[in-house]
Structures are given as structure tokens and as C-alpha cells.
Amino acid sequence: MKFDRTCIAIVGLAVVLLIAGPLLPAWAVSLANVSLCLGTVVLGMMLLMRTGLVSFGHGLYYCLGAYAAGTLENLVKVSDIALMVLAGAAVTAVVSGLLGLLLSRYREIFFAMLSLAFSMILYGLLVKSAALGSTDGFNISAKTLAGFAVDGDSRRVVLYSIAVIVTLGSALLLHLYLSSHRGRLAGAIRDNELRVEYMGASVRATIHVNYVISAVLAGIGGALMAVNIGHIDPEMAYWPQSGEFVFVAILSGTGSVFAPLAGALVFETIRSFAYEYSPNTWQMVLGITMLLVILFLPGGLWSIFKRRKAG
């Protein structure tokens, strides 16, 4: 684990984004904001994919993170953004810690489907919970940050800045983890579990740890998104949401922690423009984008950069 060029690039990007925030038009700040929230979730998907696993149920943690933040405000009357995001992280850590005990025994389609099953259970529970607004969910105001009021004209840029710090901070930590001894096991497990065990490491324990990390990233992303949008509902745990995470993760590629961030930005950009100009066919635009990526960039959008570097 060492502070390499990628780390410097992440910090550099964070500084640039923070400075650029107040100068950007409102629509760009909003677009960047949702992209960063989505990017945090996809960072977690990337870690799982590096470990050789695909979850079709990460909406579970995205939704849990959001509801943890929302519930903190609604029921406990704590509406500080930092605490809300922390609540999202804490709740997802506990739940994934438990579910990981079971899920770390499964691979491939079984892992994917079992993840999906758990997310559908949460969806079902939320839909039935009148206290949490049932299918309508509820609104969130998120009034302060570490005691300071977050409102008025500056609110948009403040939320954006929080997203920049949290997302790029997560990217930095994930990069450091991936280049550590333990992090390197992810790729080893994807390649050959037998050899990992024969080298003296526990495959299940490593998968469990990576699962929890990826769940916490989804939880943080969900909490951030909830604070940003100001509303949460059970759709966050519904399967199309989980599918979207898989979609963006494959679109991005797993080559670098920058990939999920770039992929999320591309995805949100396509979505918002396609939605605006052809509201009835935007899914088709996304579908064609995915088709092109799989055909021409099987390593994800990120492989464009890699090829250029190699050439």
C-alpha cells in the first residue's frame, strides 16, 4: 500500500472539482452530483467484480443506506448530513456483515440471485411499512452539515462538494485497498480459488470482507443520493435499480477506480439528455450504448484510456 500516481490524480481531481463547483451552471452541478452518488455505488460493484462476483441485488444496500439516513432524520430527528451518511454506512456494514456469512459461500449465478432475493425481501418489507411511507417513501430535508446550516442558494454547491469529497475519498481508500496485499487477493480469487487457499489465505473471509466494503460503498451512495434528491422510496431496492448498477459497472470496466466514476458520469449524461430529447426511447439509447461497449470495448469504457497509454 503506497501513495502512488493514481492517489495523486484522485486528490488532484477532487481539488479541481471542488474549485469548479461554484463556477459551473446549475444543471452541470446537479448532473455531476448524481453521477458522484452513483459512482460511489459502482465503486463497490467494481470491487465485487474484481473478486469475480456480480450482485444483482446491490439495490439492497443502496436503499438501506438511504433509509438509514432518512430514518435518522424522520424518527430520531437528527438531520445532519455527515451523521446521516455515517448512519447509511453503519447500517449497511452490519447487514452485509451478517448476509455475507451466507453469501460468501456462493458464486456466479447463485451469488447473483441470492443477492437479488435479499433485495426483494427489503423491497417487500418497505412496501408494507406504513410508518416509512410504504410505496410512497418520504421526504428528507438534511438541514445541517456538522452543525452549519445548509440551505439557500449555496445548498446545491455544498451538497456537490460533499459528494466530491465522499466519493473521491472512497475512490482513494479503495485504490489503496486494492494495491494492498489483501486487496490483491481479489483478482487472485477471481482467477483461482484453489491456489489462494493453498497459499494460505481464506477465500471466504476475503470475499466476505470485500462484500462488506462494497455494501458500505452502496450504502454511502444511497445516503448521499437521498440527501441530494430529498426523497426516498422502496424503488431504490427494486431490481431495475440493482440492474442499473450492474449496467454501469460493466459499462465502466474494472481497470481503475476512475472507471466507475467516469462510467457513472457517462451513464447519467446519456440518461438526462436522452430522456430530455427522446423520452420514449432513452432506454433504447442506453441499450445501444451497452451493445457498442460490449462489442468494441469489452473491458469497459476505461479500456479506451488503457489502449491509448499502451499505444
Place this chain on the structure above:
Amino acid sequence: MATILDAKGLNKSFGAVTAAKDIHVAVEADSIVGLIGSNGAGKTTFINMVTGYLKPDTGSIVFNGRDITALRPRNITRLGICRSFQIPQLFNSMTVGENLLVGVGIVAGTGGGWAAAGATASSPAAVVDTMLDRFGLGHVRDRQAGLLPEGTRKLLDIAMAMVVQPRILLLDEPTSGVSADEKFTLMDMVMAAVRESRVTVLFVEHDMEIVERYTQRILAFYEGRIIADGVPSHVLADPEVRRYVIGEHVPAAEGTAGHA
């Protein structure tokens, strides 16, 4: 000399197939032992049992005075027994250097519990370099493991077993898939690496010239049993071994009766 590994009365069946039958082997520390036997004789099964991949139906395995019969492969590795594979088991998408670095990382990460004190003092990259040098893999350090020729994969597979610092190394057909003129080079390299780290070696081999040259003791397997055990000259001259292992046509009268 001290016994480092003691297999007592191992039996293992797969349905109607007896892969191990009443196997008794006591291996002395720092010795080099060859395992021979025709296809399906039970050599790999023996290695699988010693390294925890298979549990014997009955019998026990003792390593350095400790019963390891019920342990998993990773725990047995941590105690100091590691193996290579008949078909190399590599991290195919990684480079040769990274393949070894994974092992170095595991040894370092588990607190070096089973690692010799001095070995973890040098940097991970230095440990990898030393291992690459010992196995003549320096020139392919940055090549992707999945794209290497078979002989090189075989060497890397053995280096990966060595990098986790075993006391006992079990090699499953280290020279299979290696061209005839490279076999001795490979074995010389392995033996040099082993000598430097004082490792006890058991290796499966079909080439009798190699077994004779590198071992002090041979175990001959046939249908899950050990039919001969002793110094190479003695075992290789045994009529049963010549008949059932080497495949010479020895008239039945010459063999010890009752083993057909």
C-alpha cells in the same frame, strides 16, 4: 534423523475405486523422496490427503508431532506444507511477478506466523525477485501467466509453492509437460532452491532416470498400496515395481506371489 511427516494407515476409496489402502509412510526431515506408480495408482490422492484437499476415510497424518488430518489446505500451508499441481494452478490474468507477490503478501499479511523470522524482513518485491532468480523466471516477470508456455507455467507453479516458505514441498509431476532436454535443468533448479531453504521434498515422477538421480528414497504405488519403499537402487530393482510400475514384462514367477 527426525521424522517430519508421519502418515499412519491411510485409506481412501471413491466408490468402488480404492485410491489409498493402508498407507504407512514416515518421512525424515530434509530428505528427498520420489513417488512412482502407473496412472491411477494413488500418488495424487496421497498428496491430496497430506495437504488437506481430501480427508482420508481412516488413518491420520502427523506433521512435526501435530495431527493435521482434519485441517484445511490453507491451515496446512500455514503450518509449512505446500504443493505444486499436476496441472499448474496459476493466477492467469496476472503477471508472473504478481502471481508470486500474492503469496508473499499472504505470508506477510498473516503476521508471518509460519514464516521464518528473517525472511519477512526484506521487501515483498525483493522476495519475489529472489524467487524469480532461483527459478530462472526473471525474464518473464512482467508477462501474463495465462500466456506462458507449459514448461514455464510448471516452473511458476512450483515457485508459487516455494514462495509461501514450506518445510515440506510436495510436487505432483514437476516435469510432466516439460521437454525431455529441459527436465534435468528444471529439477536442478528446483533442488537448488530447495537446498537453500532446507525443505523436505516429496515428488511424483514417471521418468525413472530423474527419480534415480534426485532421490534418496522411493515409494512405489500400485492400486492405492505402497508396494515398495526404500533406496532407489533397491526399489527400482524390485520385480513387482518393474512389473507394475515401470511396465516391464517380468514373468509372474519372479514376482512375489499373491499381489495380482
